Amino acid sequence: MQLKPLKGQHHVSAITAKAKENYTFYTKTLGMRLVKKTVNQDDTSMYHLFYADERGNPGTDLTFFEIPHAGQTYQGTNSITKTSLRVPSDEALQYWLKRFDEFGIEHDGVSHHTGRATLAFRDFEGQRLELVSDENNEGVASGIPWKESPVPEAYAIRGLGPVTLTVSRPELTEKILIDVMGYREKGSYPSLVEGQPDVKVFETGEGGTGAEVHLETRKDIGRERPGRGSVHHVAFRVESKEELEKWVDYITNIGLPNSGFVERYYFRSLYFREPNGILFELATDGPGFEGDEPFETLGESLALPPYLEPQRETIEKNLKPLDTAQS
Template sequence: MYLLKVSNYGGVSVKALKGIHHVSALTAKAKENVHFYTEVLGMRLVKKTVNQDDTSMYHLFYADEKGNPGTDLTFFEIPQAGRTYPGTGSISQTSLRVKDDATLDYWVKRFDENDIKHSGIIDKFGRKTIEFTDFEEQRLALVSDETNEGVAAGTPWEHSPVDREKGIMGLGPVRLTVAKPEKTHNVLTEVLGFENIGTYEHDGKTVTVFSVGEGGTGAEVHVEASEETRERPGRGSVHHVAFRVEDEEELRKWVSFITEKGYANSGFVERYYFKSLYFREPNGILYELATDGPGFESDEPFDTLGEKLALPPYFESQREEIEAKLKPIK
């Protein structure tokens, strides 16, 4: 396995991260959000739960057929959220993987039929891509897995309104936009074990590509250098990106590793569906490290994932109070 060893910090050894775990964003309208991501993009709502740090808001998870690690795009609902003013210190684009180049032709037609703004098919770092936005200007892209040789994709849900062969298979590269790129580059390579594998130009700005673990579409972070003002987040912005860790034992090693590196962090956090660690890098990007398991079938069977409000056991005694604060979503 890939190993990182830092003898100057107590000799803590950790296995390399396995790729992207999930991306969590903000929405002001949960009902419309569910419609867009399930009926238009055809992803499966695998978990309808609450933000464990604020149970008055929904936390919605869209993914492949069962919410495999690396396939989850999640949303916190904040009804009063204002618009996003894009800028630096942000996760400025989330991409979603599809099978091959030909599949993008299907999505161009689908986007046109649904009046979704998009770029058409473009080339980005050797891959065919379509950039688009959702109804709240969430910045998204579809990326072809035609040439992917890295982290395996997930499996689209067979009951999706999108043909299974054309469906979204998981998360692709995330793009960060930062004012001081060298600081983010350093965290990715010297702390998280990513490798610098190249650059490309995007809207006149240089983007540096970093890869981790097995690499490929599901294991890249693209860092865009920008001198814009700092982003003011709101609906349509991204809250954090999470990277994959094998299991709880490995995550606890990462807690020690990040602490010894001198970064303030959350310590070990129990999320029930996975275990987590959070810390913020110098440009303000919030990173999470999350375990691959236990997964979303911990409290619901595969066939009915996401159909009811799911609460971790430690919130179950508060179900009546929590449900009273939430507007039902069908």
């Protein structure tokens, strides 16, 4: 079966305990656009919020499930330990340093340990994030910043950068990335933790910041216990529904337990876990977020796919109101 290479990151989905504060941080502080306010289709009692570029182009979405009673995250292995966000230049990182100080955001200094200028920071729940400069980047194109963002376009976040996986048995994840998903090893850089192996870099498709997975090995800590401020899963881009159906057949035929084809309305999906237990999703580039809302008012109302619309009254009763109107 001939499969096209995966195109890079599609979205990253994380956990928050506070949707209102989450909305404020990612739109007002980070300047991303809320392109969809909907619900977790597997548990409609919780919000699912999508922050992205101007229209939620594939590869730009950082999403959150609201779980109000989510406990503390105990950081460890077999988890997604860092989500990076692309900015256009090294100069942009200087803007963000000042902005983080102004808003009281916990952050590190600018670093070049990945070969690119980066700036690690945490949100109000300890979500592990990093800005990465695209100044010398070649590869997958970035998204387009929203013109109504409080952050100037010259410094704005333009999509997802590399995602870091931290595992205890790297050879198992490597095998999935290379032999199953078609990634290629690009290089490595020293671990930030003394005495631990180098972090390996894998890329797919056109490569570049939007198509890299960084694989970190840790033998000195236990398994992560997820909660608020942790990442639930990472999704990778597939061109079309037809291509995704080929991936469903392929993943099933090689014996990997998986979800099968899943209709999410805004895109179509396939879920499976790699051997260290990290949840991977393959998701189609379309249809996108404008099938049920116009571009001008994306994210302002509660959007439900057609198959959940008959339950709207019940769903709305179970959600705490979240005002996301722009005017």
